[in-house]
Amino acid sequence: MSTNDKTSDTPDTGKALKKPIEDLIRGREKEVVRLLREQDYLNILTPLQQELVKLQQWVVANKQKVVILFEGRDAAGKGGTIKRFMEFLSPRVCRIVALEKPTEQERTQWYFQRYIKQLPHGGEILFFDRSWYNRPGVETVMGFCTPEQTEVFYRQLPKVEEMLIESGVHLIKFWFSVDRKSQEERFSSRETNPLKVWKLSPVDKEAQAKWDDYSKARDVMLKKTNLKFAPWTVVRSDDKKLARINAIRHVLSRFDYDGKKASLLKLDSGIITPVSEEIGRS
Template sequence: MTRAVYEKELYRLQAALVELQEWVRAEGERLVVVFEGRDAAGKGGTIKRVTEHLNPRFARVVALPVPTERQRTQWYFQRYVEQLPAAGEIVLFDRSWYNRAGVERVMGFCTPQEHQRFLRQCPLFERMLVEDGMRLHKYWFSVSDAEQERRFRRRLEDPVRHWKISRMDMESFTRWEAYSRAKDEMFVHTDIPEAPWYVVESDDKRAARVNMIAHLLSVVPYRPIESPLPPLPPRPESTGYERPPRELQTHVPDHAATLTRHQQGGSAR
């Protein structure tokens, strides 16, 4: 997908997402979007594009850390229930309760009994959410092994992406088939009519982003909400205010000007 086509369509879709959020707020809807998939499959980048122009007071991303010792003794779904939306809110899970069916299953962080209990309880849990009026949409981002490897290598080479690399990422790279089997088993049990899985092919990141957003907009029956914008009032006449002298304040150094002068000097040479 070319950048020009991508950016034009992304902006159109993001404008529609703003309309969707206004509808969620006006109607008191509760919208949950689950993002799952392999490491480096593009979930984070898609979430950024979804939320880029939304009101953060009513649309939030949930990316929970490793559970505490206390949380390990709770019902498995308990800490996720605390993050579910109230009326008028959108919650996007950057990984979710499906950790138990994926990383915990493959890495041995849960027992076989806990894993099987999850597969039994998860459809019941999600049916309860939907029955209570919550809108639940689940997306699985699928990436090929070759593309995943390319993205991992880019992260290792790019200093601003080093934080994206973890021991778990390296384990997922070496346990490709184990994760594949775990995902297949998870789909068998949790791809239910009330909350089906939607697979997003993500080797092309730009296409994956617009495909996912376009699909979400197509399955939520939102409508534009009329909310007239207030006119910009005329600025009142001055009452004599004068700004204090600039030298009385501490300003950040003009780093941008330094770069500009350096660039102009290089061009002159």
Template sequence: MNESPELDHDELILRIGRDLADSYDEELEMEFEDHHPLPDAQGPIHGEAEKEYRRQYFRQLLRLQAELVKLQDWVVATGQKIVILFEGRDAAGKGGAIKRITQRLNPRVCRVVALPAPNERERTQWYFQRYVTHLPGAGEIVLFDRSWYNRAGVEKVMGFCTPEEYEEFFRSVPEFERMLVRSGIHLLKYWFSITDEEQHLRFLGRIHDPLKQWKLSPMDLESRRRWEDYTKAKEVMLERSHIPEARWWVVQAVDKKRARLNCMDHLLKQFPYEEVQKSSVTLPQRERHEDYSRQAVPQDMVVPEVY
């Protein structure tokens, strides 16, 4: 016989509250990654103004994430197809923004695409071919952490494409994106903009943080040296691929928190979404059988409880 798992009302509420708090702790764990002070930190740079700034940030973040859940439900209910491109210099904060956008969403609806460098076969394909396979079907949102604009940026600056391939890209990309839009895809393109000084500081932070050193590749270090070349490439890219059907939006990203909130707010305002009415959910009673007895797990299979 099994003991009944039923809890009294107060204990049930307590446990539900703990579970909710644990889900919100995910955001605090991300804050550790960003090396921001905790709410109860003390010191000249962690005073009341800083704590109030953080309180406002979390309040707005959770509000916007709740709206993103509504957007997600609307996308599924109406069969929308959404593609969002995130571009910007190394350490511009694209990944942090993507994490906050997707944090509360269903990964079966909203997925992130971050492609590695093309392999030998992909280099012989039509340039856009490997991106096409990741485009959404009805009821899906796809976020590209870097995109086909690699050709206009890193490939141009590092010499990974020929001048002819570079020019062909700019002849093709407006038509490619118009085709996507005509097919029913909503296409948004964000450029995360940071200053020379801010990138320098973020790179130093990565160099001296063993938890972040993996983010620095030889390519990242070379991009730092070629700041001006990347600036010129970015300016050409924005000028030659900013079209009415798929325009660029520049996110001021020196302040990471403001950048995330502004990007999320802007993204939401691009869609006429409405809250989808759902039927109420009733948790069914679990069936219980007199002849069922839960088997004990052998101790050599149990993970040691070190914590």
């Protein structure tokens, strides 16, 4: 028998496997595509999380103080992004601060006081899941403060942030920008998902009705507090995964830590956008 004859009698392994695989995924095409996309996402996210561990080691070794604050509309993806930042970091080094509404005692204090006492010591990274920017945002829109109190905030804010930076704090300010349709879809998901329903609050339920009011408050805030020494970084968060990836890249790009892989940190200009493009966005 010739070599050619032997070859023709050998089963085509590729074809033999193809049909069982097709049978396996038939009817589950969407699920398979979703899983492949999730794997692509993890292939990008995981190396960035490894870089965050390097950053953490640098912060500890050099006794640096880092404050990263997350602001944005309700359901903009702030908490989910912080979770990806924190996933492999030490809770002894990194803290999340998400303050409840002020107590009666706190209402009698200087507005910034309850935030100031949360600030990091050397060798610590602090994540604010909402911050002192509650005042010009939700407090102003919902009537939880007076117009005079908002004006006092705007007068004092530049001095406060300048003092933080002069004291050695690395301050990074994120504004997560979500469009109206995405916010509505996320609220609907929370209402029907028993694992997410706890995220809904009475304020969230008014967010859609007060969309334009929040837009006006956002524009004023960004104009008055986008400071040269403490600028805002706008993150378009309609795609949560791209928002998370680019937020992490932005933070990593701000520091010269040991072993930094700069090739991983290219920002997507469609996700990280100028403040000027956010102002006036409906």
